[in-house]
Amino acid sequence: MKRISRRDFGQRAALTLAGGALGSAVMLGPDPAQAAAAVSPPAQAEIAGKLRHIFALYGDRLSDGQRKMLHGVVTDQVRMLERIRALQVHNSDPPASVLKLIDSGGARSRE
Amino acid sequence: MIDESVLYLPVRQLAERIRTRRLSPVELAESYLARSERWNPRLNAYATLTRERAIEQARAAEKEIAAGNYRGPLHGIPYAAKDLLAAKGYPTTWGAPPYADQRFDYDAAVIERLHRAGAVLIGKAAMIELAGGLGYESGYASLTGPCRNPWNTKYWTCGSSSGSGAIVAAGLAAFALGSDTRGSIICPATHCGISGMRPSFGRVSRYGAMAIAWSMDKIGPMCRTADDCGLVLEAMAGHDARDHCSLPQPRAAFAYQSTQTHGRPLRIARLTNVFPHADRELHDAADRALRVLEQHGAQVSDAEIPQGPFEEAAELVILMEAASAFSDTIDSGRAARLADPLGRINGYASREFSAQDYLQVQRVRLLLQESIDRLFDRFDVIAAPGEGDTADELQPAKGQSDSDEGGPADSLQPDAISSLCGLPAVTVPCGFDKNGMPVGVQFMARALDDQAVLSAANLLQAHTDWHSRHPALT
Numbered sequence: 001m002k003r004i005s006r007r008d009f010g011q012r013a014a015l016t017l018a019g020g021a022l023g024s025a026v027m028l029g030p031d032p033a034q035a036a037a038a039v040s041p042p043a044q045a046e047i048a049g050k051l052r053h054i055f056a057l058y059g060d061r062l063s064d065g066q067r068k069m070l071h072g073v074v075t076d077q078v079r080m081l082e083r084i085r086a087l088q089v090h091n092s093d094p095p096a097s098v099l100k101l102i103d104s105g106g107a108r109s110r111e
Numbered sequence: 112m113i114d115e116s117v118l119y120l121p122v123r124q125l126a127e128r129i130r131t132r133r134l135s136p137v138e139l140a141e142s143y144l145a146r147s148e149r150w151n152p153r154l155n156a157y158a159t160l161t162r163e164r165a166i167e168q169a170r171a172a173e174k175e176i177a178a179g180n181y182r183g184p185l186h187g188i189p190y191a192a193k194d195l196l197a198a199k200g201y202p203t204t205w206g207a208p209p210y211a212d213q214r215f216d217y218d219a220a221v222i223e224r225l226h227r228a229g230a231v232l233i234g235k236a237a238m239i240e241l242a243g244g245l246g247y248e249s250g251y252a253s254l255t256g257p258c259r260n261p262w263n264t265k266y267w268t269c270g271s272s273s274g275s276g277a278i279v280a281a282g283l284a285a286f287a288l289g290s291d292t293r294g295s296i297i298c299p300a301t302h303c304g305i306s307g308m309r310p311s312f313g314r315v316s317r318y319g320a321m322a323i324a325w326s327m328d329k330i331g332p333m334c335r336t337a338d339d340c341g342l343v344l345e346a347m348a349g350h351d352a353r354d355h356c357s358l359p360q361p362r363a364a365f366a367y368q369s370t371q372t373h374g375r376p377l378r379i380a381r382l383t384n385v386f387p388h389a390d391r392e393l394h395d396a397a398d399r400a401l402r403v404l405e406q407h408g409a410q411v412s413d414a415e416i417p418q419g420p421f422e423e424a425a426e427l428v429i430l431m432e433a434a435s436a437f438s439d440t441i442d443s444g445r446a447a448r449l450a451d452p453l454g455r456i457n458g459y460a461s462r463e464f465s466a467q468d469y470l471q472v473q474r475v476r477l478l479l480q481e482s483i484d485r486l487f488d489r490f491d492v493i494a495a496p497g498e499g500d501t502a503d504e505l506q507p508a509k510g511q512s513d514s515d516e517g518g519p520a521d522s523l524q525p526d527a528i529s530s531l532c533g534l535p536a537v538t539v540p541c542g543f544d545k546n547g548m549p550v551g552v553q554f555m556a557r558a559l560d561d562q563a564v565l566s567a568a569n570l571l572q573a574h575t576d577w578h579s580r581h582p583a584l585t
Contacts, residue, residue, distance in 0.1 A: 001243040001323065001429055002270055002294035002526070050463040058459050061444060065510065066456045073246075073453075073460040077430065080423040081464075084472050087420070095473030096480065097326055100355060 043078045050074050113142040118282045119581050122339040125285055126184040129176065136176070136187030139285075140169035140231050143189045147234060147283040150584055153264060155256045156277035158194040158235045161201050165189065165233040172229050184342050186229030191278045191287040194235040195242055195321035196330070198222055205321045206253050206271070207240035209445040219319025220354065221288060221330055221347050228346040236287055237274030242295060244323035244433040245446060245454040245461075248508035252451035257505050260303060261582040262548055266502040269298035275333045276303035281584060286334040286343055292323045293425050294526035296331050297538045297553060301497030304540040304549030306568065306578060307333040308340040311559045312533030313358035314365060315344070316351030324432035325356065326473075327425070327530055336578050337537055337568030341367035344561065365561055371570035372408070373491045373563055379404060379554075380414035380490040385523045386499035393496040396542035397552040401494055403574050404567065414490065416523050417482040424479060425531040427464075427472045434461035452510035480532045487557035492567045495525045497538040497551025525553060535561040539568045540577040 039047065051074055055067065062070070117125075117134070128134035144162055151157045172187035197203050197215035204210050222232060237255040239247055250257040250267035258273035260266040261281035268276045272289030276299030279287050289296040291309040300307020308331045315330045322328060332343035348365035351357045381401050386393065405411045440446050441458035449455050486493060529536045538553040552571070556563035572578050 001292045002298040003239075003243065003247060003249075050460070053463060054459045061447065062456070062459075066452075069453065069510070070456055070460055073457055074463070077427075077460055077464070080420075080427050081468055083420045083423045084427060084468070084475055087475050087478070089471070089474045089478070093474045093477065095470050096476040097473050 039075060039079065040082070043082060047071070047074050047078050050078070112145060113138055115282060118142060118146060119335065121336045122188055122285050122334060122342055123184060123336070125188055126186070129187045130181055132176065136169040136172040136231065137166065139187065140165045140189045140233060143233055143284050147278075150281055150283060153259065153584070154261060154277050154281060155237055155253075155258045156274040156281065156283060157191065158204055158206065158237045158255050158274065159201050160234040161198065161232050164200065165231050168226070168231040172231060175229070182229040183346075185225065185346050187231060188229075188285045189231045189233045190225065191234045191236045191275060191284045192219070192222055192232060193272050193275050193287070193289050194238050195290060196222055196235075196288065197319040198232060198235060201235060203235070204254050205241055206238035206255070207449060208254050209440060209448045211254055215319065217319060220316035220351050222319070224347050224349070230346070233284055234278075236272070236278055239271035239273060240449055240451065240454060241437065241440075242271040242290060242292065242321065242323050244292075244429070244437055245440070245449065246457035247451040248453045248510075249451065250505050251507045252449070252454060254450065259505065260502050260548070261584060262304060262502070263546070264585070265504055266548060267302070267505045269302040269498075269502065271295040272299050272333065276300055276305060276307070279303065279305045279333050279335065280582060282581060286332055286339055288330060289333045290320060290328060290330050291530065292327045292329070292429055293530040296333060297526050297536055298498055300333050301538045301551035301553070302502040302549060304551070304577070304580070305333055305335060306337045306340055306537065306539045306572075307331065308337070308344060308537040308564070309529070309535065310344055310348065310365070310561055311535045313356050314348045314363050314559070314561065316349070316354040316357050318351055318353035322436045324429045324436070326432060327428060336572055337539055337565050338369055338572070340537060341369065341565045362559060367565065368562060369569065370566050371573055373566055377404070377409040377563070377567055377570065378489065378491045379409050379411045379567060380486065380493040381411055382416055382493055382495045382525065383413050384415040385495045385525050389496060389499040390544070392544055393499065393501070393550055396550040397494065397496040400541040400552040400571055400575070404570055407570055407574055409567070409570060414486065414493065416525070416528060417486070418523075419479050419482055420475070421479055421528045421531055422524060424472050424476050425527040427468070428476065428531065430461045431464045431469050431472070434458055434464065438462070452508050476531060483528055483532050483534070484557065491560070491563045492554045492556045494552060494554050494567070497553045499524060501544040501546070501548040501550060525555060529555045533558055535559075535564050537564040537568045539571060540580075541571070541575070542577060
């Protein structure tokens, strides 16, 4: 994929949530101002928990600089997740991934 | 040796010379190989040249054509394939140090199909390591070093199909294959001033290609013209049971028509709410291109992309699926050998996503798909600048997370939207910025309406000459 800037997702979130043009199927989440604010306390706890788990599993591979980078990466990820979790989906809204039956006409090679 | 002006001809014109035996496929392959050998040390555009295979295929093509067995417009045409596509007999490094010695003893489906069409593989194009699947900060994130933009070698090509963009722009092959999970064809094609196409999801088999994100990966052509993209796509498209996401026939097949309409004048939406932070000159160039289309029969009117977290959804799907696709690279510690500091650690974070979050983003994705699809009730294609910026100067990675960088970011980037929703897109050149670097305009259409984006681009290229300009290599 092309290089992506992960700058200022709070600002993006405000734009995203303020727009609200997705249609009736998508109920918008919290107040845009809240979304634009710094990471929420639950998100902070989630970030801390994820980092603890990463360091427990892979800490011996990581320098101090890499631990700091990971803090930024995980923070960005949780900010993005908050935007997605804020969108309400209904019971009948399926994921955009489905089981497809295997076509027996084409044997899949495992070279 | 064949003159440089011939090496820059579009596939369609090369094909006519080959068909009428005014141009030898062997001489053409030899000329592109010689030019590639000369300029690759300067550009880092190739990972590997496949000289022996190229000459063998070119000789076979020449013999067949001489015997009256002309296969079609790709017969005898030399091309390069991104180095994430398996090619029997040669390394397939995925652009990444941990895979520098990797080889497969079979060809990727697209290479098989192009072989059947008579095309000549002359090399594997350099790329960003793992196509950026574990993240990267700079154009230096490649086994072969930074790929340099032929328009100015101090600048980057964009990625991850970096070499494919540089090869076509520098006239080192007649066309190239790239892959696009989220912008990896559109961005380098735009920044290199060439025509690049991301086909509808599922139309082109990914069998034999490295996976980043199964639900988003596509393979597409990067060419001198949109018309060439149509020719190459027609040869590559079609159902392949070896790719689990391959569309069934006849939906996968693509019968390209070299037209400039859509059965009626094209209805084009000029998107007014994308790239809000882009330099005005990028929007102005795209607007001028749309005025050309309007002057030649297209109906152009303003429209807005529906608001929604397209960016977040696209990036999360990629991060989540890449964490699984590269789980062995991450767990084994081999990611530590990647060139880019971010790529070395990003996978550890992505391994923390939950199944619940994956399903949530995929459910939201469907709603986003439906919201964008409604736009195509009124328009055949939607148009926007090719990118929100032009080529950057090459700079090594700083090794810092950018989470605390200031400055605004564009909330609605067309390539996130079209990539996430599997829509076809094509970018074509439409000018240059103040630094002399290419600027593009992109067209997107409803899923499976690949013909519409090509028709719009064909109309533009019939009335402008941006696509026929090329850099003076130094």
